[in-house]
Amino acid sequence: MSSETSLTPWSPTAAGIAHDVRAGNIAITDVAEHYIKRTETLHKGLNTHLQFDGNDVRRQAKAQQARLKSESATMPLAGVPIVVKDNICVSGVRTTCASKILENYTATYDATVINRLRAAGAVFFGKANCDEFAMGSSNENSAYGPVKNPWDLARVPGGSSGGSAAAVAADLAPVALGSDTGGSIRQPAAFCGIVGLKTTYGRVSRYGLVAFGSSLDQIGPMTRTVEDSALVFDVLAGFDPHDSTSLANGAAESSKLIAKMQSGKPDLKGMRVGIAKEFFEEGLDASTAKVVEAAIDEIKKLGASIKTVSLPHIKYSVATYYILATAEASANLARFDGIRYGYRAKDKSLSLKDLYRTTRAEGFGREVKQRIMLGTFALSSGYYDAYYAKANRARAMIAEDYRKAFSEVDLLVSPTAPTSAFKIGEKSNDPLAMYLSDICTIPVNLAGIPAISIPCGFDGAGLPVGLQLMAPLMGEEKLLTGAYAYEHATQWHRQRHPKIG
């Protein structure tokens, strides 16, 4: 798609669609038809979707259109197409988490985020492919095949929310929901040249998100623009009585702030921006580094003061994460046993014990089993103190590093990932190498702070590079306004790959 003019007359952003729909310029059903056609044309080639039913979309569009007359004021996302990562429950829809073990599981309730988005007027455009149970950084761990990066079909879109990222990058929908445990929204957003927001832990309800790392997981929006991110964030954020870890005071009104900024020329005057030197050390690809440095120059030009800070315990992040996340996951995945729902091994002569063991061995993919083993080990008798307990202490140190840094600066910046999108198959045989590619994103989840990835240019191979902004707890407003100023000045989000569309 070469430019926006090849699309229909309205702007392909959530904000634009909602505005036009509520103004009566276009019907929700027409918006839906456009995106249905586009999805049906492109999703198989990219393998972005695990579920898509055009008729269900039409039914939803009709229902939302009917509400519009009387409820428009409470529908900030009126008619907006949203693709939902397949680890989020939508009632009556198959929810597989990209796993064989849930190949025939139909969700029996709606996740809280789905209820909120539906109430706000959204139309759900199927379920997005992802890494199995959100475990992965490339979407190569799906039981239903890898997803292709719209910027280069031989490359990964990132993971685990690879299908969501690719769908937005290919304009199959202006918004997709992803989930982020160690970077699974931000990294694919970077690889696909879009915006991905991970909120403060507890700000968005996890009820209905199939749990991976319970103390790390957050659902978040993946969008074209920062404004759209803010719009969706406002709808998602807030206390949920179904989620005991959700924050009491989590509600947000960030889009109002963005709207204010739109009248003038937004800048970053007075903003103190920190660069943690640890993110710019080994492992960072030179071409990526160059793009990120240029982005930081731009931030300077916008009036921000730049300061170097240190996060001395960051180097323990990956080790800490792979103990804590896998420990929690090993327990979270114990419920998949083929007894009440999901896949069950076919052999009827199996004893109960063997039924458990065979069902799980056959139903889970290799990476998932790997992590279950790691997590089980970390919690097992004799190893708990050295691994799980120790990792928790490291986590506290990392969170403290961020707190100290934020006493000196308002935002931190870093590359989102040490490289741009790698080739499909390139890293899939070396889990440790794969884990290390999350080195910039993981510490954020450990600290529970919010972070956003925004496009900031292209590397030497013409692939998108993501800039990560980080803020203190509950600092989303700062994050979004800072990101908006940068986006406004640089307009990277307008780029599309010429081949798609």
Place this chain on the structure above:
Amino acid sequence: MKIDRALVTRVAELANLKLTDGELTHYEAQMAKILGYVEQLSGLEDKLGKDWRSDTAGSSTPERPDNVQPSMAVDAVMAQAPASSGSVFQVPRIIE
């Protein structure tokens, strides 16, 4: 930390995963590699104090009133069951 076949076998037991010989070898190697990397944590000295716990800080867990809400319709419950008999889930005979 020595990762050996006995350990990996025991972990697979605990996790209820039936692994082939080849898989056990594979996971043994991977775990050794990953846990070798994780070993760096043992060098981490912290100032948290020996009584520090990760699970006691913060506000109290939310509580809900003791009011009955409708349960899931039993047809919906059983619709997903891989094996059932009437309104109970069926499994191979539990040996006690």
Place this chain on the structure above:
Amino acid sequence: MSMPPSGTASVTQKSGSASGAKSGDGVLDRYEPVIGLEVHCQLKTKTKLFCSCSTKFGVLPNHNTCPICLGHPGVLPVLNKEAVDYAIRLALALDAEIHETSVFARKQYFYPDLPKGYQITQYDLPYCTDGKLKLSSGTVVRIMRIHMEEDAGKNVHGEASSYVDLNRAGIPLLEIVTHADLRNPEDAADYLKRLRSLVRHLDICDGNLEEGSFRCDVNISIRKRGVEKFGTRCEIKNLNSFKNIERAIRYEIIRQADILDHGGTVTQQTMQFDAASGKTSAMRSKEESHDYRYFPEPDLRPLKITKTRIDAVREGLAELPEAMAKRFQAQFGLSEYDATVLTADRDFAHFFEAVVRRVNGSVSHKIVANWVTSEFLRELNVREWDVANPPVTADMLGELLELLGREVVSGRIAKTIFEEMVEKGGTAGSIVQRDGLTQISDVGAIRAVVSQVLSESTTQIEQYLLGKDKLFGFFVGQVMKKCEGKMNPGLVNDTLKEMLNARRAGG
């Protein structure tokens, strides 16, 4: 196999001991039993611990389930406030320390009745530790800890399959663990009875062993008398009556003694008790060597119980059995024994008080106590009445006793009336009226009947006057026969005595 009450030396043992040979003489001389008890108490909240499904008993399988208690993907637990308040009640009643901060944990194992593959419980930071309960023998049992946890579902076994019902999964439980402070089966049974009475008093648990709302596990080891070191203990599970608990303990003591007498070592095992044979036996290793891999529940925050909350619960606390018994002694002038029997069950105690109110002083408290603890209690047990709602109400019994107090009916007639009330219903007043049972206290009428009896019993009078005092009862019987028991017995006695003495004097 039977065993006389503890403290006696010899133990009679029939066939079937572990070794078969030794008679078990002097087991308790040589060995001291060391017993700890674990009780799982199902709370009678309306909803489950972490979801809002009903806890109602007797519903068809899996009709009280939802995605949360079924362990569907993506669900999260939310704590039941009432369950926490119940937990606080019990802690207060057991004089225990309530911790300001406690933590829920995941206990991981695979079993079909455990939908998530882990149980949410409390592990190293339970909400309550260090309580105590005093027994009738004077022993003070230290409560090591109490914690909250969710119940598992139920498995039912067929031939080739087992069937899983998750209605019970998620129901709140309190687990109460004692130190190994008990030294004999009687104390063990007493502890359990008192604990059960307590939880019923507090209205937090039904205390029903048969239905499984009050589950007792026994940890028991023995050691040579005089030795300090504890022996290896075995755990006996699935005991469903107080009687079986005592029998199981007794058998287990002998079984372990037998092993030690033969120079063997007791293997740590989980046992079950077979009521028919009276023996314990090892359960097939369901346990193996479980590694529960406990870690703090990440889906919940810590539980913080404030002093304010504790004070509020204490304020609303029901009167506890011990305090109630003391009050009964003081207020109603009852013996410790009567007071204890009456206050063993809260509803039973309330029944007694209601009867007392109804009779309004027309009979003594002692008489009310007698009637309630014998006549009424007998029927209550035999007919399995619900003491909170019996067919013979406190008001009805009170009415009958008032008639007795006013001497409208005799004691004997009152018993007959009560029997009819039990069998066929009706109030005392209406029965008396219908059958003309009003006691005759007319002195003239009594004298007439007594005279008649004496005139018909000249032989017996002679024998009586010669010293056969027992015949007095014969005369009373004859009078009662003639008047169908309706004459005031006191007056009958007095009249008989008077007339007989008159004859003695030669009248």
